[in-house]
Amino acid sequence: MVKLSLIPIYEFQRVRAAPIHKYTKLGLLADMCRANTLVSVKRAGSGHLGSSFSSLDIVTLLYYSEMNTAQLGIGQPDRDIYFSSKGHDVPGLYAVLFALGILPKDKFIKLRRRDGTFGHPDIRTPGIEANSGSLGMGISKAKGIAAAKALLGRGGRVFVMTGDGELQEGQIYEALQTAAHQKVNNLNVIVDHNKVQSDKPVAEITDLADLASKCRAFGWHVARCDGHDFRQLERVFAEFSEVADRPKMLIADTLKGRGVSFMEHPAALAACGGLYRWHAGAPDDQSFEAAFAEITERVNHELAECRLPPLQVEELAPEPRPASGGAREWVADAFGQALVEAAAEREDIVVLDGDLASDCRIRSFELKYPQRFIENGIAEQDMVSMAGGLALQGLLPVVNTFASFLAAKANEQIYNNACEQTKIIYVCHYAGLIPAGPGSSHQSIRDISLFGALPDCIMLQPCNATETRMALRYCIDAPKGIYMLRLVIGPSPRTIALPSGYRLTPGRGAALTDGSDAALFAYGPVMLNEALLAAELLKAEGLGLRVVNMPWLNRFDPSWLGEVLGSCRRIYVVDDHSPVGALGDAMLNALVTCGLLSTRRFKKFGVEGYPACGTPQEALQYHGLDGTSLAGMIRVDGESM
């Protein structure tokens, strides 16, 4: 395993104290933060490097020179406040907060871990001022912070950073409009204009046209400069403090991946056929070592120029990486392939994407059927209502994005479409608790409840590749209505084996294990894996747990339900979701309606509270949803009978 070394805090203090030119110093500090960011992401095994690097010069300037925050202290009411609306640039911010002694080392080196820091900003982390990560909310929230400061007579400026792809979100324009009208003038927005969003250049996904005049038309004071030039940045912030009659926006032209030659977007896009590969995910060992060497050599060269000794780094104790999980299966891959196959027979299929084509595995569809693929950018509401219009004309839209963004951001639009009683398939990718690294903004534990009260809505979550193909086929062939397909985004911890000859039948699931003491209903590869682990543990103790795969989240065939329960006196449901409004509740209703509960015992398990950030095992254990915890709860519950 590659060796990881951190630039310790005293090195930042040394450079900060050194008698060298301010901008040279800021450049050194920013690069030192880049090195530490790289290390933390490599150590975590995931994280966003590209936009951490594009924003780091600005963030370094803000905390080391522009803002009073570090001096006054985070709790102080009159402090300047900075936060990032896009949020995935937070590893870079952590590096700055670590360098300033605000974020302790033991947390900083544990990015995306239960006892470390979150994959997206969360105020439970020292120095973080607001939760973000779900795009488009930051300017509105900063507006609230600035308005409160005015109301409470508190000092301090408010700075918020947005991405440029993020400017595709409508809420941004609501905020531009209201902030100007409400004269929330103590508001400084910095657009990290690095030109590249999740997969591709912004200009390809949804061009922002003339951004500066757009924002001026909204009544804002707008400046534009090189986001890597400290002199220019300082001049703009000085200019902003002179403008008292309106909110201010800086469009900072930056390079995505700034500071590592092969990660800077012009080179990176060319190297990867127009796709940018450093947006998320950790670099392989070779790329890591090349990047770390490039940054630290540049720093040492600069230090030498300033007649300062070279960097001392601190080797980190190797962190045992948790096993990445066995199966090679990804249900999302099966979905993507099945979608391409279905499109061959069904010319009415149109696929919509919200700038997550790679993650949602619909790139192959995009390449094969460009005319029937609509890249709608980070504009979920618009995407869903557009799907409604396509459906009104008789086409069959298949809408793709992450579950949190689709079910929650476009919920009203989904309802509006539903009221037209056309047919639309909504694919909720990245559903459930796992992966838990990105944090609560991305972990979708409410989507089933958000679709649940829609009339004519059928929800399905398949457990393996085969069932995924069956589920998509079912949705395509089914009559008019709203179909919600819920998919795990990561690799399956194991390939769930279905009974031979298994057929996907409305309202019916399948028992995966024998056992006549208790039945445990679950769905999807993640929770079924834990359910099967629990069954194995309990079997050794002589308790027969019948694990049932139940892909239908709100449909039940009463006769099947009776059969599958058989002689089981105890019924358990584990939801990869909040325990409210998911399979557990639907099941309980079905049991009571069918008279199957009577004297049986019923308990549901689910993601209680806010979803924990960490490795899969950390998150599952925290919520008591890993196999061992499930077995324990079932054991105890039996004893209490």
Place this chain on the structure above:
Amino acid sequence: MVKLSLIPIYEFQRVRAAPIHKYTKLGLLADMCRANTLVSVKRAGSGHLGSSFSSLDIVTLLYYSEMNTAQLGIGQPDRDIYFSSKGHDVPGLYAVLFALGILPKDKFIKLRRRDGTFGHPDIRTPGIEANSGSLGMGISKAKGIAAAKALLGRGGRVFVMTGDGELQEGQIYEALQTAAHQKVNNLNVIVDHNKVQSDKPVAEITDLADLASKCRAFGWHVARCDGHDFRQLERVFAEFSEVADRPKMLIADTLKGRGVSFMEHPAALAACGGLYRWHAGAPDDQSFEAAFAEITERVNHELAECRLPPLQVEELAPEPRPASGGAREWVADAFGQALVEAAAEREDIVVLDGDLASDCRIRSFELKYPQRFIENGIAEQDMVSMAGGLALQGLLPVVNTFASFLAAKANEQIYNNACEQTKIIYVCHYAGLIPAGPGSSHQSIRDISLFGALPDCIMLQPCNATETRMALRYCIDAPKGIYMLRLVIGPSPRTIALPSGYRLTPGRGAALTDGSDAALFAYGPVMLNEALLAAELLKAEGLGLRVVNMPWLNRFDPSWLGEVLGSCRRIYVVDDHSPVGALGDAMLNALVTCGLLSTRRFKKFGVEGYPACGTPQEALQYHGLDGTSLAGMIRVDGESM
């Protein structure tokens, strides 16, 4: 009761066929539609006159001269398509569709009735092309329709009308951005720029600044003209058909209430201290007669000028208005008063509004505490995230708008705030099925399920004025967390009497009637009224129904639950909401967890399917939720035991 007369279809045919100048003819037809619109709204007892009138000249031109729709027929794939995104101008559109013979008279004269037309556009009405009424979605949907036409090689242009206040919704800007980028050029947006939104001038609520240059900056072709001048409108549409390289927007300057002197906004605003009183609601008899006379006299004068005989009108058989309901109590009034009182002691209270201050009864707070009142316009996502920022600074935001728009449109923002574990009170006004006139876009039957899976969320719906004051007090004094207060917007059908000495206690409700055969749990004045009616009916048959007011929608005190159930063997819950994810489900879980269900019978009733439009009685009966239906179901259920 005032006499109502309709201008019959043959009169429209006569004028259409008359050898007079085109623009004179269009003016006559538009005014004749105004007269019929006025009649339909008066007959319905509610409806939107102001924006029907401001848009009618444009809609008349489109259907009578610009579009091929009437000639080709509504079902024809190559037809031009028009719909209104704001939707509340639909009474005017109905009048045009009636005049053209597309909408039958028996439906047209039954605005907002079960067997008539919907309060907001619904495709189940002949001639209506899309559902709307929840603002901001129309351009996106029209984009989908236009994209489908291109994909399917269908002819016909796509026209969509928006309001100007509607341009405060962020989705509008998502659509402007994507439509330009995706080159959906067969898209013609008409902004009915009548300068006034629900309560006040747009410029006061959230100014749109330089609208034309704003939209040009988004890459659109923009034209502006007088929306009441047919010659100018024709010229613009001709110009639009020449522009093939981008989507087009017409900013049509109009007068809200155009055509009735005292309803036109300059006069109306002056007459009412800056508030516009003709946005929604039917005119009183005197105003109706004055308005009808003014329009028809103008039409007759014009006909005389053209040497044509005067209008013949058809008197409508008087429509017995359903009783408007007994009690003078409005729980929303009690909320507004209690909020003002609470603000005197609690300086941290800040009230946010989404352009519904009058309906939400927070105008008195606005007047008394202007510094702590934030009018955020029709921008719910921005409002909710701004509340999050205010809460991060330690203030207590009370967020107000209609339940549908708050719970569904800003759902992701509510979750993001919740993850910060601050304290915010969300007030869901216009919750539930009633009033049913506005239609499914406004009837909120999913809000409880949309809040349900939020950790730390407590939901309450009070049944009368007293309990409303207690509920607000509870939310204000309670610890950190998310509080959702659900309020009926209309008058209470009766004032629900609570037991003397009643105290609002977490998890506890109160029995309102004796009865030991069955217990029926309900909440809010509307459903409790029906529950009490059911109890009265069943009592006469010797069945004792214990009606229980349960204001806590997701909290239960087990010991109280046991007490209140007593010897009742049958448990019923009636939700003013979809039966999925509301009190019924929470109650069932509580009963099972507390071991109180065992051999008891449980059934839940709620709003199944899509909410019906009509009078309160029509909607309640349609969904089987009126007292008689409830009694019937409970009776039958007992017999089947």
